Amino acid sequence: MKRLKIDFNQCCGCRRCEVACSLHHFENSVNPKKSRIRIYEEEDMFYPVVAGPFNNAECTSKNIFMLGGKEVDECIICRASCPIKPWFKEPDTDVLLKCDFCGDPPEPACVKWCPCQAITLIDEEGKIEVKIEDVKKDFEREED
Numbered sequence: 001m002k003r004l005k006i007d008f009n010q011c012c013g014c015r016r017c018e019v020a021c022s023l024h025h026f027e028n029s030v031n032p033k034k035s036r037i038r039i040y041e042e043e044d045m046f047y048p049v050v051a052g053p054f055n056n057a058e059c060t061s062k063n064i065f066m067l068g069g070k071e072v073d074e075c076i077i078c079r080a081s082c083p084i085k086p087w088f089k090e091p092d093t094d095v096l097l098k099c100d101f102c103g104d105p106p107e108p109a110c111v112k113w114c115p116c117q118a119i120t121l122i123d124e125e126g127k128i129e130v131k132i133e134d135v136k137k138d139f140e141r142e143e144d
Contacts, residue, residue: 002101002105004101004108004122005126006048006119008047009118011045011047011048014115015032019032019035021037023109024102034097037051038087040076045070048110049076053081053098054082059084
């Protein structure tokens with residue numbers, strides 16, 4: 001099973017992933033609020049968070065943990081949409097959004113658009129499926 005791997009230390013905060021996701025799912029619409037991925041900024045760090053399942057109840061374990069030598073509120077990187085944090089709802093309809101890996105087979109737009117490889121698609125063994133060189137080749141072909 002392929003998965004998204006997110007490296008918070010690599011994220012530059014460009015938000016291209018949000019643009020790619022909203023364009024992929026809503027034709028001709030660049031609206032980060034319609035994206036299934038969000039970039040949150042805490043001090044000088046950026047945290048890509050992909051939409052996961054919806055929880056009807058507020059989380060009971062609001063932990064603070066260390067990331068890159070900084071204290072981080074666990075809510076920031078939690079994927080769930082919950083009553084206290086309804087971040088992944090479509091703004092016009094309140095439909096809950098969940099990452100679909102942009103189809104089957106997985107071809108996430110966020111991975112293709114990430115210039116710093118903070119978001120990668122990995123296989124069962126943890127090997128990166130889409131490398132930045134592949135994205136550059138695809139981009140060059142599209143420009144021809």
